[in-house]
Amino acid sequence: MGFSFFFGKKINIFKITETKDKFARSFFSSILLRAYFVRRTRFGSLPVYLDIKGGGTKYLTLIRRVEGNAYELCKKLEKDLKLSRKELFVNNLTKHVIIKGSRVNEVKRILIKDGF
Known part of the structure; x- marks a missing residue:
């Protein structure tokens, strides 16, 4: 789960949220959870x-x-x-x-x- 295929390569699309910075993690997760x-x-x-x-x-x-x-x-x-x-x-x-x-x-x- 969390993987996307891009030109035949497997990419983890949730890698951005795996950062240790609390602000960046909450910022990117709020963008990913929006409906638009x-x-x-x-x-x-x-x-x-x-x-x-x-x-x-x-x-x-x-x-x-x-x-x-x-x-x-x-x-x-x-x-x-x-x-x-x-x-x-x-x-x-x-x-x-x-x-x-x-x-x-x-x-x-x-x-x-x-x-x-």
């Missing part, structure tokens, strides 16, 4: 974008590259940003979390605080 994961871009930035529609009258905040259960992330952001359920939704096809309004900096702050 937000993968960073290849340049190291968070995939949170502002989409302007309707000739500059409609602002949407997009969170891309969500792996796992995007609805759990949606619930967490709803609680942290104090939004109503109508202001947040998930695109089922692309797994993007879409928030009404310009909230890029707030979302990035929350994701960084959570360890992404």
